[in-house]
Amino acid sequence: MDMQKNYDPKEFEDRLYKEWMDKGYFRAEADPAKIPFTIVIPPPNITGQLHLGHALDNTIIDALIRFKRMQGYAALYLPGCDHASIATEVKIVEQMKAEGLTKKDVGRDGFLERAWAWKEKYGGRIVEQMKKMGVSCDWSRLAFTMDENCSRAVREVFVNLYEKGLIYRGDRIINWCPSCKTALSDAEVEYSEEDSFFWHLKYPVKGSDESIVVATTRPETMLGDTAVAVNPKDKRYAHMVGKTLVLPLVGREIPVVADDYVDMEFGSGAVKITPAHDPNDFEVGLRHSLPVIRVMNDDGTMNEEAGAYCGMDRYAAREKIVEDLKACGALVNIEPHKHNVGHCYRCHSTVEPIVSKQWFVKMAPLAKPAIDAVARNKIKFTPERFAKIYFNWMEGIKDWCISRQLWWGHRIPVWYCADCGEMTVSKTDPSECAHCHSKHIHQDEDVLDTWFSSALWPFSTLGYPDKTDDFNYFYPTDVLSCGYDIIFFWVARMIFSGIEHTGKVPFRDVLLHGIVRDEQGRKMSKSLGNGIDPLEVIGEYGADSLRFSLISGVGPGNDTRYSRTKVEAGRNFLNKVWNASRFVLMNCEGMKVPPLSEIRLSPADKWIVSRLESCIREVTLNMNKFELGIAAGTLYDFLWSDFCDWYIELSKNALYGGDEGKKAATLGVLCFVLDNALRLLHPFVPFITEEIWRNIPGNEGKSIMVAEFPRYNAKLAYKKEAKAFEPVMDIIKAVRNMKTSVNCPPSKKVKLYVSVPNRRVVQANAGSVLKLAGASEIAFVESGADVAEKTMSQVTETCTVYVPLGELVDPEKERARLSAELDRILGEIARADGKLQNRGFVEKAPRALVEQERAKLEKFIGMKEKVEAQLRELE
RNA sequence: GGAGGCAUAGCUCAGUUGGUUAGAGCGCUCGCUUCACAUGCGAGAGGUCGUAGGUUCGAGUCCUACUGUCUCUACCA
Numbered sequence: 001m002d003m004q005k006n007y008d009p010k011e012f013e014d015r016l017y018k019e020w021m022d023k024g025y026f027r028a029e030a031d032p033a034k035i036p037f038t039i040v041i042p043p044p045n046i047t048g049q050l051h052l053g054h055a056l057d058n059t060i061i062d063a064l065i066r067f068k069r070m071q072g073y074a075a076l077y078l079p080g081c082d083h084a085s086i087a088t089e090v091k092i093v094e095q096m097k098a099e100g101l102t103k104k105d106v107g108r109d110g111f112l113e114r115a116w117a118w119k120e121k122y123g124g125r126i127v128e129q130m131k132k133m134g135v136s137c138d139w140s141r142l143a144f145t146m147d148e149n150c151s152r153a154v155r156e157v158f159v160n161l162y163e164k165g166l167i168y169r170g171d172r173i174i175n176w177c178p179s180c181k182t183a184l185s186d187a188e189v190e191y192s193e194e195d196s197f198f199w200h201l202k203y204p205v206k207g208s209d210e211s212i213v214v215a216t217t218r219p220e221t222m223l224g225d226t227a228v229a230v231n232p233k234d235k236r237y238a239h240m241v242g243k244t245l246v247l248p249l250v251g252r253e254i255p256v257v258a259d260d261y262v263d264m265e266f267g268s269g270a271v272k273i274t275p276a277h278d279p280n281d282f283e284v285g286l287r288h289s290l291p292v293i294r295v296m297n298d299d300g301t302m303n304e305e306a307g308a309y310c311g312m313d314r315y316a317a318r319e320k321i322v323e324d325l326k327a328c329g330a331l332v333n334i335e336p337h338k339h340n341v342g343h344c345y346r347c348h349s350t351v352e353p354i355v356s357k358q359w360f361v362k363m364a365p366l367a368k369p370a371i372d373a374v375a376r377n378k379i380k381f382t383p384e385r386f387a388k389i390y391f392n393w394m395e396g397i398k399d400w401c402i403s404r405q406l407w408w409g410h411r412i413p414v415w416y417c418a419d420c421g422e423m424t425v426s427k428t429d430p431s432e433c434a435h436c437h438s439k440h441i442h443q444d445e446d447v448l449d450t451w452f453s454s455a456l457w458p459f460s461t462l463g464y465p466d467k468t469d470d471f472n473y474f475y476p477t478d479v480l481s482c483g484y485d486i487i488f489f490w491v492a493r494m495i496f497s498g499i500e501h502t503g504k505v506p507f508r509d510v511l512l513h514g515i516v517r518d519e520q521g522r523k524m525s526k527s528l529g530n531g532i533d534p535l536e537v538i539g540e541y542g543a544d545s546l547r548f549s550l551i552s553g554v555g556p557g558n559d560t561r562y563s564r565t566k567v568e569a570g571r572n573f574l575n576k577v578w579n580a581s582r583f584v585l586m587n588c589e590g591m592k593v594p595p596l597s598e599i600r601l602s603p604a605d606k607w608i609v610s611r612l613e614s615c616i617r618e619v620t621l622n623m624n625k626f627e628l629g630i631a632a633g634t635l636y637d638f639l640w641s642d643f644c645d646w647y648i649e650l651s652k653n654a655l656y657g658g659d660e661g662k663k664a665a666t667l668g669v670l671c672f673v674l675d676n677a678l679r680l681l682h683p684f685v686p687f688i689t690e691e692i693w694r695n696i697p698g699n700e701g702k703s704i705m706v707a708e709f710p711r712y713n714a715k716l717a718y719k720k721e722a723k724a725f726e727p728v729m730d731i732i733k734a735v736r737n738m739k740t741s742v743n744c745p746p747s748k749k750v751k752l753y754v755s756v757p758n759r760r761v762v763q764a765n766a767g768s769v770l771k772l773a774g775a776s777e778i779a780f781v782e783s784g785a786d787v788a789e790k791t792m793s794q795v796t797e798t799c800t801v802y803v804p805l806g807e808l809v810d811p812e813k814e815r816a817r818l819s820a821e822l823d824r825i826l827g828e829i830a831r832a833d834g835k836l837q838n839r840g841f842v843e844k845a846p847r848a849l850v851e852q853e854r855a856k857l858e859k860f861i862g863m864k865e866k867v868e869a870q871l872r873e874l875e
Numbered sequence: 876g877g878a879g880g881c882a883u884a885g886c887u888c889a890g891u892u893g894g895u896u897a898g899a900g901c902g903c904u905c906g907c908u909u910c911a912c913a914u915g916c917g918a919g920a921g922g923u924c925g926u927a928g929g930u931u932c933g934a935g936u937c938c939u940a941c942u943g944u945c946u947c948u949a950c951c952a
Contacts (some may be wrong), residue, residue, distance in 0.1 A: 215952060263951060271952045280950045553889055569900050572914045581909035740918040746907065
């Protein structure tokens with residue numbers, strides 16, 4: 001046994017990980033003799049490197065997986081990455097821009113070549129990072145959302161949904177990012193409140209002096225207006241309905257229509273209708289058969305429909321249009337206004353609602369069973385409150401726009417025929433049109449929303465659409481753990497996809513965690529530059545310290561702050577565990593350590609074994625409830641307080657007392673407790689526990705990774721015995737207490753008088769008491785009256801301890817100390833009193849200051865009385 | 876507009892189904908070269924648990940209202 005004085009994770013983490021890999025401990029196989037336990041990773045985007053959020057994901061999942069594996073389950077942690085269509089494409093466009101290239105320059109194939117190269121580089125880096133974290137993934141199953149099987153699943157699902165009429169193509173209002181030049185789903189738009197204006201515009205009625213005032217936050221869209229709507233019940237406008245307005249600047253004649261959509265109370269009660277650029281207006285347009293006039297190009301410039309403004313950027317056009325409206329008298333006024341503006345979640349450009357031909361998933365039929373599954377508890381959210389958020393979103397869900405005008409992703413499996421114009425939707429690449437057999441077909445240029453493939457992750461990674469043995473064994477998965485920020489993007493979509501395509505819910509538990517924030521509570525982001533690289537933390541403190549700090553003190557669903565001091569606290573704890581183990585193992589050298597079953601347990605032994613059992617129970621219970629923070633905290637307290645501070649200190653008497661039999665027995669208990677505690681701790685901090693555990697006598701050549709997780713043993717609970725042991729600790733605490741309170745050095749040996757109902761247990765541990773309390777001898781008494789000397793005493797829950805005053809303090813020294821203290825206090829009293837006697841101070845100084853001074857005076861008077869009393873005691 | 880979270884020690888947070896004297900880490904004070912560990916040991920100080928009500932034998936915990944704060948969500952032109 002050769003352990004360094006200080007815990008140094010660098011020395012063994014990489015070595016152990018490699019060993020685990022070599023021995024194949026991470027591999028999970030379909031084993032009929034075992035119960036499966038599966039978690040699929042929330043696949044990180046290949047856009048870059050992992051951050052602390054991923055570190056938290058991995059720590060939680062790995063802790064659960066290791067826990068279950070040790071309990072004998074066929075535990076599968078399935079790793080992989082997401083191609084992250086739009087996010088990656090943005091990165092690659094940036095990369096090309098640095099080289100002076102555009103997508104057009106390199107073409108689709110050239111672009112995809114770069115994308116795959118990117119994937120190789122960053123996907124590989126992510127895997128390396130995860131390995132550094134110590135996660136026990138089955139790397140033989142490493143998946144990628146665009147690998148062969150996932151792609152097959154995507155096509156299968158797309159075609160099936162299409163054939164059921166649940167995927168359709170059509171012109172709808174979608175969110176358009178003019179910078180990424182693609183459509184976005186509703187979930188991909190982030191709203192933020194911005195200061196803007198209401199521009200009130202006046203549209204004249206044709207052939208009349210009348211006009212209608214409408215308001216807009218996007219004046220440039222007025223070029224595409226094809227009506228003005230009023231509420232049918234609105235008496236103010238009743239006579240206007242059906243009349244014709246002349247659109248300023250454009251001169252187009254547009255009708256006034258009546259529609260319930262209009263809120264009479266809001267603004268002027270009249271709304272300009274721009275079907276091509278607003279989702280509500282689009283609906284109104286459908287109801288009134290209004291023309292749809294799109295005035296903007298895909299890049300955010302105005303198109304030929306915009307007439308004189310054609311070619312101008314949307315914001316330049318806005319300025320010019322406002323100017324021109326003002327010039328022609330159509331601008332009534334401008335009113336400051338705050339409103340929510342949607343931004344692209346990847347590039348943060350302002351999105352434009354635009355009418356566009358896209359592919360959609362019809363959501364209503366899919367949402368219903370997905371809602372039922374959660375409502376009927378087939379899927380349980382932890383914490384439960386997130387189920388409400390899920391219901392809220394699912395119940396109001398709209399059709400999902402799945403086509404993206406991007407190149408990196410799953411290309412839509414639809415081919416258009418140049419001859420007959422029909423579509424061929426196929427799982428495999430067709431060579432001819434399914435309708436007219438023409439060879440002149442071309443595939444849809446667009447790719448699918450990246451979340452379309454993520455939605456299939458729990459089954460596409462396990463062999464779907466094939467019903468493989470793996471699929472049958474490991475699916476449905478057990479727990480899905482991720483941040484609450486992707487409930488809509490990912491969790492919800494996996495749920496309805498799993499039910500629809502496999503007929504089963506994809507997982508039984510959804511365990512949500514919060515966001516890892518920086519020390520000041522801010523979200524970590526590139527723009528703030530406050531991101532933390534897990535690898536740097538690991539380099540400095542080791543993976544175990546990072547894991548432990550991420551998991552401790554955090555409940556499910558709660559945000560957490562990263563801080564260096566927290567990692568340090570974790571490291572300090574592990575150093576403590578390291579040294580406690582070093583102590584135990586050093587003492588084992590050259591000894592034959594008996595198993596617990598062969599040891600006659602002392603009261604102290606029974607106490608620590610009892611504490612261990614209750615720790616096992618607590619940890620197991622909390623792991624099962626996903627309360628990892630509580631489980632980790634329980635272990636922290638057990639190891640540091642019970643094991644190190646008490647039992648190890650108590651054991652020294654037996655170890656060093658010269659009785660070889662006692663020594664061996666005590667070592668047996670120390671090893672038993674340490675062995676169990678390490679196994680309990682292993683899911684959280686795999687490396688250090690492995691490094692130590694295999695050195696415990698009897699564990700040679702074995703691995704803690706595949707050792708059994710401790711099981712609560714009622715026979716070892718020793719509740720009564722543990723309770724009976726308490727006076728021993730109480731006596732020690734009481735003596736330490738008294739010594740400190742009178743400034744007596746801990747090393748000064750004092751005589752003790754103890755009044756305790758059960759003398760036997762104290763007697764049996766007298767050696768420990770003398771050592772830990774710093775005492776010379778113990779005498780038992782019935783009460784204080786039996787003690788002849790003048791004493792100081794302390795009453796505890798289980799006993800009363802008396803210490804002769806003369807033993808505690810050197811009367812001369814103590815008198816001198818107290819006199820000096822008294823002098824100082826008297827000086828303070830004089831000073832404060834003088835100040836308060838000064839009328840100028842009392843009247844003119846801030847009241848708080850005067851109060852403070854009064855309080856000080858009172859405090860010092862109190863202290864004076866106590867010290868005087870102590871002096872009298874010494875006489 | 877709707878929904879939800881949070882509010883506990885100087886700071887960051889635990890507190891599991893309501894049950895003695897509300898805990899931890901860091902910081903602070905005092906004392907320790909105690910033979911595993913100064914990344915440590917021992918002893919402390921510090922909280923009317925956001926405010927006001929209510930339910931209860933009993934409330935940090937449950938209910939109501941309010942205040943502050945953060946977040947999600949929504950089509951108010």
